[in-house]
Amino acid sequence: MPGGGTLGFTIRLWKELCRNQRGGVGPLKNRTRAEAANVCICRLCPSFYECGEILAFCMPDGGKSICITSEVGCVCPGCPVQQTMGFSHEYYCTRGNDQEQAGKTGGGVET
Numbered sequence: 001m002p003g004g005g006t007l008g009f010t011i012r013l014w015k016e017l018c019r020n021q022r023g024g025v026g027p028l029k030n031r032t033r034a035e036a037a038n039v040c041i042c043r044l045c046p047s048f049y050e051c052g053e054i055l056a057f058c059m060p061d062g063g064k065s066i067c068i069t070s071e072v073g074c075v076c077p078g079c080p081v082q083q084t085m086g087f088s089h090e091y092y093c094t095r096g097n098d099q100e101q102a103g104k105t106g107g108g109v110e111t
């Protein structure tokens with residue numbers, strides 16, 4: 001098994017998929033939530049709670065989790081999906097996907 005194990009492999013696969021979509025950030029928007037969920041690192045996050053949801057809450061058709069409610073850390077800034085999609089937020093599971101957080105401030109956790 002090469003270094004990085006299964007997660008390392010899926011991250012490399014994700015990056016290769018994105019590299020094949022020439023033209024920068026725009027075409028990367030065509031990646032699906034299911035593809036992103038395969039490399040999502042939410043399970044490594046202290047805020048994560050497993051309840052069988054599809055991951056990649058950051059994606060346009062993602063959004064808030066139905067079962068994660070506590071914000072005790074977020075590893076999204078280190079995720080390959082975040083980097084390749086050009087996302088710039090965090091706590092997608094509690095505050096909404098990247099578009100929601102970019103477009104409005106009233107849809108998430110009150111601060």
Ligand code: SF4
Binds near residue numbers: 036042058075079
């Ligand atoms: S940026 Fe966060 S929510 Fe999106 S795929 Fe990565 S770890 Fe999951």
Ligand code: SF4
Binds near residue numbers: 047068073074091
């Ligand atoms: S979206 Fe961020 S805070 Fe929520 S589980 Fe994923 S990494 Fe953790």
